Amino acid sequence: MKIEVDARGQACPKPVIMTKKELDNLSEGVLTTIVDNEVAKDNVSKLANSLGYEYKVDKKSDKEYYIHITKGEATVDSNVCIPDTFKDMTIAFASDTMGSGSEELGKILIKSFVYTLTEATPFPSTLIFYNGGVHLTCEGSEVLEDLKKLEEEGVEIISCGTCLDFFEIKDKLQVGEISNMYTIYEKLKNPMNTVTIG
Amino acid sequence: MKDRQFGVITFKSTNYAIKGESVFKNENIEFRTIPTPREVTHSCGLAIKFDLKDIDLAKKIVEEKSLDIEGMFKVVKKNEGSFAEKLS
Numbered sequence: 001m002k003i004e005v006d007a008r009g010q011a012c013p014k015p016v017i018m019t020k021k022e023l024d025n026l027s028e029g030v031l032t033t034i035v036d037n038e039v040a041k042d043n044v045s046k047l048a049n050s051l052g053y054e055y056k057v058d059k060k061s062d063k064e065y066y067i068h069i070t071k072g073e074a075t076v077d078s079n080v081c082i083p084d085t086f087k088d089m090t091i092a093f094a095s096d097t098m099g100s101g102s103e104e105l106g107k108i109l110i111k112s113f114v115y116t117l118t119e120a121t122p123f124p125s126t127l128i129f130y131n132g133g134v135h136l137t138c139e140g141s142e143v144l145e146d147l148k149k150l151e152e153e154g155v156e157i158i159s160c161g162t163c164l165d166f167f168e169i170k171d172k173l174q175v176g177e178i179s180n181m182y183t184i185y186e187k188l189k190n191p192m193n194t195v196t197i198g
Numbered sequence: 199m200k201d202r203q204f205g206v207i208t209f210k211s212t213n214y215a216i217k218g219e220s221v222f223k224n225e226n227i228e229f230r231t232i233p234t235p236r237e238v239t240h241s242c243g244l245a246i247k248f249d250l251k252d253i254d255l256a257k258k259i260v261e262e263k264s265l266d267i268e269g270m271f272k273v274v275k276k277n278e279g280s281f282a283e284k285l286s
Contacts, residue, residue: 009278010277011278011279104216105212105216108215108216108219108231108244111230111231112231112232112233112244115230115232115233116232116233
């Protein structure tokens with residue numbers, strides 16, 4: 001079976017996502033992705049490589065790269081244990097400011113950071129808020145609008161229940177779910193990437 | 199992501215941006231403080247984002263409060279690419 005993905009004119013990371021999607025649908029065969037720049041060619045090649053598939057690049061011109069990816073029986077079963085490295089990420093917010101030095105600056109930086117999350121796809125899979133970080137998910141937070149947008153896009157938002165209790169703001173929670181340390185540990189330990197902001 | 203456009207005001211320094219934010223907070227205008235979009239400059243500064251329908255109001259605030267700005271831009275984001283145009 002042969003499939004072609006024409007990703008010319010698509011901005012990063014679209015070619016990779018398009019290729020990944022078709023590869024997931026394909027049980028066996030050759031998939032050819034066409035891209036129009038070298039960066040996209042490298043990214044699609046990296047994807048093939050990370051999934052353990054053989055690939056061959058055919059450069060037709062500076063604006064035309066054909067990447068032939070072979071998904072065969074001999075390769076590992078992709079359904080078993082290949083996490084989606086592009087999405088599988090947890091970001092933990094340990095505080096309602098970003099960094100230390102100036103609280104005023106830290107509050108602006110964290111707003112800026114959460115806004116950036118809404119702008120860059122793919123989105124992370126989970127956002128965790130603990131200690132002072134829970135102020136970000138509660139009434140009065142200046143990032144609620146962005147967090148709600150991310151939640152609508154399927155990002156899981158978790159606030160530490162103990163922390164909400166401590167600050168007595170459990171009834172002020174405006175976005176996401178309340179959870180406990182077991183879930184927080186799982187969400188920090190399982191993904192490919194975990195980033196802590198605070 | 200669907201096509202969209204908005205206005206941004208950039209500043210000469212982070213401190214001016216913070217001052218700009220506090221001035222805008224006291225005005226009747228919808229805005230956000232955001233990282234300066236890459237389309238405008240490669241520096242890692244802060245910028246004020248506003249709705250283009252409020253362009254006159256934004257200009258008025260900058261003028262009346264004598265904000266020390268670097269520039270005002272229109273940012274256009276499209277699937278096929280993004281760009282910025284200087285507004286003033």
